[in-house]
Amino acid sequence: DQISLARRFAPRIIVSYDGDDAGKAAALRAISLCFENRAQIGVLVLPKGLDPDSYLKKHGLEKYQNLIKKSIPGLDFLIDSMLKKANIDIPEEKAEIARNIWNEIKKIPDSIVISDYIKKTSESLKIDETTLRSIIKEKQTDKEREEKGGFFQAEKRLLQILIENKETAPNVFPEMKKEDFQNLKSEPIFSALIELFKEGKESNIHELKQKIASSLVSYLTEILLEKEQESTIEEALDCLYTLRQLSLDNRAEKLKAEIARFERKG
Structure with a gap:
């Protein structure tokens, strides 16, 4: 993967394009891919008809480096691009822009970055942050809604604590067993968290992304x-x-159903 390789050598990736539609x-x-791979990205707009190589030949390294300093952060470029496609003064179009931006932001495997980007998006679109979060929640796919429908409040809250509270989590993990979550919708997530704890790895979205289905990552x-009090x-x-x-209780009900099925068979 080119982005993963680039991250080894530079903390920030700069994408250059010449301003036409294809570029x-x-x-x-590139922004979408960088979001997915937790990479910082900036966008550099070159004069029309020039790629980085031709620009360097024509203007030299110093001018190109100065141009790089003026590169646009990936999120800003994304928002600007969306705004040019719609009329922000029309509420319905503004809401659609917000949903489209969210479709990209949610790919980022870092809840802190996502939260910060939501705040910046609300400022750029001149939407109250609470309102923007409400618009985002409306944009769930049917599959995500199905996943959400099967989660209990205790599941959601424990996941928040284990991932976000680095002081509390180490005291809870030793008490957890995989069978504690058997037959629950969240079972794959908790199983992955237990594995990460045993492997000595950090419990975060980035690590979980390697172990659970994308639909569960989106819901997580x-x-x-969701804003909650301190745990x-x-x-x-x-x-x-x-x-x-x-x-x-779920296992007991399942066992009862199995016994009843065998009894019916005689």
Whole structure:
């Protein structure tokens, strides 16, 4: 992967394009890929008809380096591109812009960056941040809604604590067992978190992305965006014990159904 390779040598990727439609489309694709790969990106607009090589030959390295300093942050370029396609004074079009920008932002495997980008987007679109978050929630796919419908509040809250509270989480993980989440919708996420803890890796979206389905990553990102009060070890353990009991109840119901099925067969 070119982006992963580039990140090894530079903290920020600069995409150059000459201002035509094809170049703009390529820059937007690059932004999308960088968001997915947790890479910082800037966009450099070159004079029409010039690529980086021809610009260097014509103007020299110093001018090109000065131009790089004026590169546009990827999010700003994305927002500007969206604004040029619609009329921000029309509420329906503004809402659609917000949804389209969210479709790109949500690819970022870092809830802190996502939250910051949502704030910047709300400022650029002149939308209250709370309103923007409401618009975002309306943009869930049917599959995401289905996933969401199967989660209990205790599941959501425990996930928030384990991923966001680095002080509380180490005291909770040793109490967790994979069977505590058996037959729950969140089972794959908690299983992955337990594995990460045992491997000594950080419990974050970036690491989880390698272990769970993309639909679960999308929903987990939304959970982490919800504002909650500060957590305690007691609250985390309460959530865990609630889920443990739910899992036991689910297994008991499943066993009863199996027994009834065999009895019907005689």
